[in-house]
Amino acid sequence: MKSIADLARQTIGLPENSNQNILFLLEKAGAFIFEKEIGETIDAYSLWTEDDRPYIILGTIKKSAARRNFDLAHELGHLLLHYKVEFNMQDRKSYRTLEDEAHSFASEFLLPEEFRKDCAGIAKVSNPDSYIDIKQKWEVSLQAIAMKAYKLGLMEYQQYRYFFMSINKKGYQTQEPLDDKISISRPMKIKSILQLLFEKGIYSVSNLMEDLKVDQEFLTILTGIEKEFFYKYRQNEQKVFTTSELIFKQ
Numbered sequence: 001m002k003s004i005a006d007l008a009r010q011t012i013g014l015p016e017n018s019n020q021n022i023l024f025l026l027e028k029a030g031a032f033i034f035e036k037e038i039g040e041t042i043d044a045y046s047l048w049t050e051d052d053r054p055y056i057i058l059g060t061i062k063k064s065a066a067r068r069n070f071d072l073a074h075e076l077g078h079l080l081l082h083y084k085v086e087f088n089m090q091d092r093k094s095y096r097t098l099e100d101e102a103h104s105f106a107s108e109f110l111l112p113e114e115f116r117k118d119c120a121g122i123a124k125v126s127n128p129d130s131y132i133d134i135k136q137k138w139e140v141s142l143q144a145i146a147m148k149a150y151k152l153g154l155m156e157y158q159q160y161r162y163f164f165m166s167i168n169k170k171g172y173q174t175q176e177p178l179d180d181k182i183s184i185s186r187p188m189k190i191k192s193i194l195q196l197l198f199e200k201g202i203y204s205v206s207n208l209m210e211d212l213k214v215d216q217e218f219l220t221i222l223t224g225i226e227k228e229f230f231y232k233y234r235q236n237e238q239k240v241f242t243t244s245e246l247i248f249k250q
Helices: 003-014 022-028 065-081 090-111 114-119 128-138 144-149 157-170 189-200 203-210 218-224 228-250
Strands: 032-036 044-048 052-059
Touching: 003 022, 003 065, 003 090, 022 032, 022 065, 022 128, 032 189, 032 218, 044 065, 052 065, 065 090, 090 144, 114 128, 114 144, 128 144, 128 157, 144 157, 203 218, 203 228, 218 228
Parallel strands: 032 052
Antiparallel strands: 044 052
């Protein structure tokens, strides 16, 4: 799993010592990423289309940057490890195996070899606050950091247990340190493409609505792009149309 995760980091251009711009680099590498309402029980999901395009759908429920990074890494794991696997056809045991594999990939992907060196200087390994600098560097949750440290043998079982007791005691289950400081990345690829097409007059919101057979409200739901974006370009269309009518009448 480590070799696959390392190759994935290298392929999308992630440096050896940082997880900055994961979402942007995944989009640049060819993934189509959307942000939309998918309910409270689902964090994200991914799929390959019939023409082999990878899609990742992220939930809109406000999370931390660390949790979003894990969602992205987890779904990347599914895309790479479980190519076109039908999840709804799996029994409970098989489904759990697939999820565990994606979790394992995400851990290796987000916390590569240099992470072990970062942990070497930690004196109080059972104290969540000891890992705040590591969290800032990798933009990964304290809980994910502890799980990886334990897996690497850098933390004894009793220390691991005490770590999570401290997480509960400090209230870090709902919000960890730095969660309100590290900005949450949002998908921009689809919006940027549409903006370019609209600005150049190559395509319009009306064209998009007609091709997809949807109204403007559903277009916002479908793409996860704010309604103001489409409203702005729809207004521009109407202005151009009105001006053309006036010129024609004269």
